[in-house]
Each structure stands twice: as structure tokens, then as C-alpha cells.
Amino acid sequence: MASCTRFLIFAVAASLLASFARADLQYDFYNTSCPGVETLVRDALTEVFAADSTVRAGLLRLHFHDCFVRGCDASIMINSNNGTAEKNADPNLTLRGYEVIEAIKVKVEAACPLVVSCADIMAMAARDAVKFSEGPDYLVETGRRDGNVSMMADALSDLPPADGNVTVLTKVFAVKNLTMKDLVVLSGAHTLGVAHCPSFSYRVHNYTGVGDEDPSMEPEYAEGLNAKCAPDNFASVVPLDTVTTNEFDLGYFQSVYAGKGLLGSDDALRHDSLTGAYVSLMNNASSLDTFFADFAVSMINMGRVGVLTGTDGEIRATCGIYVD
Known part of the structure; x- marks a missing residue:
């Protein structure tokens, strides 16, 4: 840009x-x-x-x-x-x-x-x-x-649970004074990074408890996940964004829109009318500026959650202190 x-x-x-x-x-x-x-x-x-x-x-x-x-x-x-x-x-x-x-x-x-x-x-x-x-x-x-x-x-x-639907996720965010829009916008952070197999393998191996696959997944994508993540594979990782793995862009939303949302909570966004509308909007490359502006706002909103200020809390000399 x-x-x-x-x-x-x-x-x-x-x-x-x-x-x-x-x-x-x-x-x-x-x-x-x-x-x-x-x-x-x-x-x-x-x-x-x-x-x-x-x-x-x-x-x-x-x-x-x-x-x-x-x-x-x-x-x-x-x-x-x-x-x-x-x-x-x-x-x-x-x-x-x-x-x-x-x-x-x-x-x-x-x-x-x-x-x-x-x-x-x-x-x-x-x-x-x-x-x-x-x-x-x-x-x-x-x-x-x-x-x-x-x-x-x-x-x-x-x-927030990795397999949560929009109703569950919205409630979790609301407790933190964050909105449904914050939910879908902050989910866009998944344009960076990977997830380990155990966080999503149920979707390709045991979706409803009878050894089945999540039918909402794009078939070729599901096939690739099945090959990558055997039920006993705890170490392998898969990109959350199938388009670009190390660039902060619209690739995550494009993936979700195409039925290639990795986590259950990712895929859930396209099935709700409100969050799905945002996913659809972000599937268009011309929406990048909108996403950037929205993400800045939502990150500031999240950064205010439960903060300690003034004389509350402390300033630590070492972040990783031991407390029991």
C-alpha cells in the first residue's frame, strides 16, 4: 500500500x-x-x-x-x-x-x-x-x-474458544465490553500465524462424534488438512490464512469466505448474517483500507480491557516474575 x-x-x-x-x-x-x-x-x-x-x-x-x-x-x-x-x-x-x-x-x-x-x-x-x-x-x-x-x-x-460459534463468541467479547464488530475485525489478526493440529483436527476427523468431516469445509481444503493432521498428530501446524501467511492483509477473510477457515470459530463467521456480511465485504481487495481502519479501532478497544492505571497494579522490573 x-x-x-x-x-x-x-x-x-x-x-x-x-x-x-x-x-x-x-x-x-x-x-x-x-x-x-x-x-x-x-x-x-x-x-x-x-x-x-x-x-x-x-x-x-x-x-x-x-x-x-x-x-x-x-x-x-x-x-x-x-x-x-x-x-x-x-x-x-x-x-x-x-x-x-x-x-x-x-x-x-x-x-x-x-x-x-x-x-x-x-x-x-x-x-x-x-x-x-x-x-x-x-x-x-x-x-x-x-x-x-x-x-x-x-x-x-x-x-474465546477455538470452536465457538458466533453466539458464544459474541458473549465472550461482550463481557470484555467488545462488540460483534470487534469480534469479526479482531479475528482478522488470523491473517498472520498458524494453528496446531489439535485445535481444528476434529473438523476433519470427528466433527459430530461419529468420525465424520465438517461438511461446510471446501472439499480439497479438507482433504489437505486430513492428510496433514492425523488424529494423533500434535506437532504439525497449518497457516490460518491460505492466501498469504506472513502479510497482514485480507487473505484471512478471503480464506473464510471460500470455506477455508481453519478453526471452527473462523468458519463460524461466514454463517452468521452480520459477521458474514463483513467477511463478504472483506473478500473484496478494495476493502483493505476499511479493514486497516477498523482493525486500528478494535485494537485500541481491546487494549482498554481491564487495565490497571494510576496507583493500581505495579511497574515490574522483570516481566516474567514468579508468583504462587
Whole structure:
């Protein structure tokens, strides 16, 4: 996309979002206390992404999984000696990027000790992961503080299920003050990354419990998944976007529209009249600017979920502390 179009998306999204910013979060929160921190984070990520472009999807997913459990408070980073932290829950076992956030935190602490939260670094990293994948470069509200509670049970109850239908998913999002539009737009983040076989293999091996296949899947796509993911295959991965796997674009929606949505929750979007209308709209290449602008808004909305600000929470020197 041309640079002028990117700038337009950036400017329009920023101006629209500014009027709705939470009073306890703000743009350029660290201008005085840690000037240049966003540039520091982006420069560090430039090196990381040059070495491993696949971690971009991991950082985006890490932020999402953090925000849906106890809010955007970096509780996903916390370790547990007895294995009962959020990161130990089954849906989080394949998360990536912890070491990247920790390495950036070290650099930020060297510049501004105990000023910038791990939660804010995670939000910046997710934004930059999108930007470096040819996606929108949007403004991030900052001012979050870190939580010190992390429980596996919360992750198991609060994360959207990979096999959920739109009714179920809408309820999960509503609890976080996110709308059905946020649901379908944020699902577009699946234009990056992969999923492990166990998260979708039931659709090709045992859809209704009698060894059958999900009839809504495109036949050749289902055949390929069947060959790739045997029932006892726990290690293999499949791209969530069948069109472009490492570029932030409309490939995910094009895949879903064509009956090639990988997860049950992906495919469900095209079967609901409202989310299906958005999937249909995004199947058109001319809708890319609309998706970019919508995604910026929804990411800001998600970034406000359950935040700790002011004197709540803490600023951790190390993101991956141990708490039991």
C-alpha cells in the first residue's frame, strides 16, 4: 500500500480514537517520564523481526491472550512454580514471544528504570508486529500498569474458544465490553500465524462424534488438512490464512469466505448474517483500507480491557516474575 494511504489510515484512526480515549490511558503517556520509549521498542523489534519474521504473529497473539484474561496487565508473562499460571493453560501452551518482551524490557529498564510497564510494551509490540507485516501503523494508548495475579483457571474460562460459534463468541467479547464488530475485525489478526493440529483436527476427523468431516469445509481444503493432521498428530501446524501467511492483509477473510477457515470459530463467521456480511465485504481487495481502519479501532478497544492505571497494579522490573 502506498505510503500516503498508510499515513491517511494512521491519521484518521488516531483522530477518531483520541476523542474516545479512556481518561486513565493516553497517547504519549511516557513523553516526559521516558521520552522515546516507543522508538526504542520499535528499533529493538526491527532486529528481532529481521531474524525471525514468524514471531510477529506470536506477539500479536500474546497481547490478545493477555487482554482477555484479567485485562491487559501482562499477567500472561507471570510464571508459576506449581504450574498454575495463565501461560500453563492449554490454550496458551503454544504462545510465543515471551522472550522477546523480556529482552525489550531489559533495554527499556536500562533507559528508564521502573517507569514503563510490561503491559504497555506488549501493546506496542503487537502494534509493531502488525506494522512490520505491512499492516496499519496505529497509535497506542499507554499508561497501563502490571498485574501480579495469574491463574490458569481464568485463562480456561475467559479466552474465546477455538470452536465457538458466533453466539458464544459474541458473549465472550461482550463481557470484555467488545462488540460483534470487534469480534469479526479482531479475528482478522488470523491473517498472520498458524494453528496446531489439535485445535481444528476434529473438523476433519470427528466433527459430530461419529468420525465424520465438517461438511461446510471446501472439499480439497479438507482433504489437505486430513492428510496433514492425523488424529494423533500434535506437532504439525497449518497457516490460518491460505492466501498469504506472513502479510497482514485480507487473505484471512478471503480464506473464510471460500470455506477455508481453519478453526471452527473462523468458519463460524461466514454463517452468521452480520459477521458474514463483513467477511463478504472483506473478500473484496478494495476493502483493505476499511479493514486497516477498523482493525486500528478494535485494537485500541481491546487494549482498554481491564487495565490497571494510576496507583493500581505495579511497574515490574522483570516481566516474567514468579508468583504462587
